[in-house]
Amino acid sequence: MLTIEKIHSYYGQAHILSDVSLSLSPGEIVVLIGRNGAGKSTTIKSIMGMVKVTQGSIRFGGDELFGEPPYRIARRGIGYVPEERRVFARLTIQENLEAGRQPPRDGAPRWQVDDLFDLFPNLAEARHRAAGTLSGGEQQMLTIARTLMGNPGCILLDEPSEGLAPVVVEQIIKVIQQIKGQSLPILLSEQNLYFASLVSDRAYVIETGRIRFSGTMRELEENAEIRQQYLAV
Numbered sequence: 001m002l003t004i005e006k007i008h009s010y011y012g013q014a015h016i017l018s019d020v021s022l023s024l025s026p027g028e029i030v031v032l033i034g035r036n037g038a039g040k041s042t043t044i045k046s047i048m049g050m051v052k053v054t055q056g057s058i059r060f061g062g063d064e065l066f067g068e069p070p071y072r073i074a075r076r077g078i079g080y081v082p083e084e085r086r087v088f089a090r091l092t093i094q095e096n097l098e099a100g101r102q103p104p105r106d107g108a109p110r111w112q113v114d115d116l117f118d119l120f121p122n123l124a125e126a127r128h129r130a131a132g133t134l135s136g137g138e139q140q141m142l143t144i145a146r147t148l149m150g151n152p153g154c155i156l157l158d159e160p161s162e163g164l165a166p167v168v169v170e171q172i173i174k175v176i177q178q179i180k181g182q183s184l185p186i187l188l189s190e191q192n193l194y195f196a197s198l199v200s201d202r203a204y205v206i207e208t209g210r211i212r213f214s215g216t217m218r219e220l221e222e223n224a225e226i227r228q229q230y231l232a233v
């Protein structure tokens with residue numbers, strides 16, 4: 001349903017991604033895994049039209065996204081949760097969720113505020129608080145919940161576990177598993193193999209802007225050479 005073929009991406013003159021291809025099928029959780037600076041965020045931003053892509057193809061549900069502006073890509077049903085967890089700090093949690101609302105989409109799960117409060121009970125308790133007063137982990141949850149309010153057909157999650165305490169990471173794992181239960185596909189970017197292995201079906205390993213491995217999560221876990229070469233710190 002989301003297919004990227006041989007894209008090349010740049011920041012100014014700097015050639016960051018070369019020949020990156022990957023795909024995401026309905027109901028799948030796929031991880032793009034690699035070290036700091038490997039090109040994970042650039043791949044996700046390329047899909048969202050936020051980075052200059054000079055060649056290749058990015059298709060979603062049969063439509064070509066290459067060259068489209070970010071707002072059009074978002075409206076086509078790709079939900080993007082950036083690394084920086086942007087919330088509207090002065091709005092309450094409930095208002096943040098309302099701000100993410102988009103019409104329902106054929107073939108995509110439909111979310112209401114109450115569904116999201118069921119999925120994120122700690123946000124429900126704090127629904128009338130200003131989002132700026134939440135912890136980093138709660139802001140990450142709110143960003144995911146607000147993205148779901150857009151009734152996306154797939155989600156791009158950029159390093160959701162980064163900088164969060166293990167207990168919060170566990171909550172995020174549970175949420176990802178529940179989203180998976182709704183058959184909503186997720187492309188996850190991650191450095192942490194342990195976190196990735198708990199939620200993902202398949203993996204792509206990226207290093208200096210090139211895909212170095214693709215396979216099932218089990219194949220990656222069994223391939224010590226790839227792990228050693230591209231993932232060990």
Ligand SMILES: Nc1ncnc2c1ncn2[C@@H]1O[C@H](COP(=O)(O)OP(=O)(O)OP(=O)(O)O)[C@@H](O)[C@H]1O
Pocket residue numbers: 011014016034035036037038039040041042043159
């Ligand atoms: N705005 C930018 N301008 C120029 N170069 C950039 C910019 N953003 C990232 N880069 C470079 O692009 C390369 C890939 O960065 P990217 O952010 O995609 O890495 P990443 O795999 O997501 O890692 P991280 O965990 O650090 O976010 C790095 O060499 C980085 O220095």
